[in-house]
Amino acid sequence: MAKEVKYGIISDTHQNPSIVPYAINVLRNFGVEKMIVNGDVGTGIEYMAFVVDCLGKSGLETYIQPGSHETLKEYVAVMSHFSSKYSNIIDTVGTRKVEFPDHHLVFMPGSDFSCGGEFVLALDNENESKIHKLKDGNSIFLINIKDLSSLVTSPDKTIVVSHVLRKFDNLETGVDVAEFGEVYLDFPYRGEFIKTGSIFPMPHAERIAGEGYPVRIKKENRGNVDLRAIYEKLGIKKSITGHFHESVHRATDKSGNKVQEGIPTEELFWNASYLDGFKAGILSVNGEKVNYQNLDLKKIVRNAFDKRELHIEN
Numbered sequence: 033m034a035k036e037v038k039y040g041i042i043s044d045t046h047q048n049p050s051i052v053p054y055a056i057n058v059l060r061n062f063g064v065e066k067m068i069v070n071g072d073v074g075t076g077i078e079y080m081a082f083v084v085d086c087l088g089k090s091g092l093e094t095y096i097q098p099g100s101h102e103t104l105k106e107y108v109a110v111m112s113h114f115s116s117k118y119s120n121i122i123d124t125v126g127t128r129k130v131e132f133p134d135h136h137l138v139f140m141p142g143s144d145f146s147c148g149g150e151f152v153l154a155l156d157n158e159n160e161s162k163i164h165k166l167k168d169g170n171s172i173f174l175i176n177i178k179d180l181s182s183l184v185t186s187p188d189k190t191i192v193v194s195h196v197l198r199k200f201d202n203l204e205t206g207v208d209v210a211e212f213g214e215v216y217l218d219f220p221y222r223g224e225f226i227k228t229g230s231i232f233p234m235p236h237a238e239r240i241a242g243e244g245y246p247v248r249i250k251k252e253n254r255g256n257v258d259l260r261a262i263y264e265k266l267g268i269k270k271s272i273t274g275h276f277h278e279s280v281h282r283a284t285d286k287s288g289n290k291v292q293e294g295i296p297t298e299e300l301f302w303n304a305s306y307l308d309g310f311k312a313g314i315l316s317v318n319g320e321k322v323n324y325q326n327l328d329l330k331k332i333v334r335n336a337f338d339k340r341e342l343h344i345e346n
Contacts, residue, residue: 036318037132040064040092041304043099043195043274044072048308049082051329055312056090058332062314062325067092070274070305071099071143071195077106084110088118097124098151099195099275100143104163104173107151124193125151125173129183134319138183140194142175143275144256147233151175153196155258177258180266187267188298188320197273197303198263199255202288207303208255210276213237217246234278269299270322272315280306281313281326296321 040059045052059067067087073096074080080102087094098107111123122130124139142151150170155177163173184190200206213232218225221240232240232247241247254276263271269286283291285299302324304313310330316323 036316037066037135038062038064039315039317040067041070041272041313041315042067042307043070043305044277044309045079045083045307046072046075046101049074049079049086051307051310052083052086054333055307055329056086056092058327058329059312059314060090060092062327064092064314067094068137068193068272068315069094069096070193070272071097071141072101072274073098073107073110075101077110080106080110081114084114084121088114088121091120093120093122095122095124095127095130095137095139095193097139097141097193097195098143098149099141100145100147100149102149102151104150104171125175128179134189135317136184136186136190138180138190138192140175140177140180140192140196140259142173142195144196145231153177153194153256155262177256177262180262180268184266184268187269190268190270191315191317191322192263192268192271194259194271194273195275196259197255197275197279198259198271198301199257200253200260200284200288200301202284203251203253205282205284205288205290206253206255207273207279207282207284207301208253208276209251209279209282210254211249211251211278212254213241213247214250215246216248219245221245271301272304273301274303274305276303277306277309279303280309280311283324291324293326294323296323298322300324 074083115121130137142153151173161176197208215230283302312327314325
């Protein structure tokens, strides 16, 4: 009989790295045995280094991957240093698949939408996953969605860990629902020329629209259509994601029907964490079934300190 394994899930730590040690300790108190950091590790090299150092010191086996913010230079420098310093730190850019007897973790680093990041997730019929030099002299690390075809050898055992979400069609339940501002007329703004179709994240979009600029606030399922197609082709039924803060802690099956928290299931598409919003999660894996637990860290820490039950390590 398979032994249940608990993974702590964090991602999207853009603003305040001091939340990370608290998150690690809360997750450990909930029985987490391993950690997954699912993209947007931190903004800037010092921030990222602090986060990864905290994870290294935890001693928990930790899988880390970039999302939409990490640059090549900063991410490679931080991960090279700390994966050498701590044996429990695993860079999933180089380790795309981990096989356990009853489940497989398959990692899809990067993002299809860049917020200054240089790890690009895309379906590319010509280029393989590696660093590519662009015509303007800059470089990106391409992560090809087609890699899934070779990485997935047992769909029922596979859990895809991706910062980016596959496309869904339901605004009420979709884990990929995003609110954003879309430019509908070209306009100059702070020394730049903003083109029609450009996208501004919230709440920046609301502020610009409120100033009278031609920005329309929209709410859509913004998941990746290529990921959806290859998931359906390969029979992927379990994926852990982040990225869209508005949809954090939503969970559905592959048809977009809500999956209840704490109930073992063979189908789970779960937007697990938005750490800036004090949201993290626990994925429990038992054989080919999984279940999830949403954690509101602010509420947990407040209650624990009120009861003097939580031990926080320095």
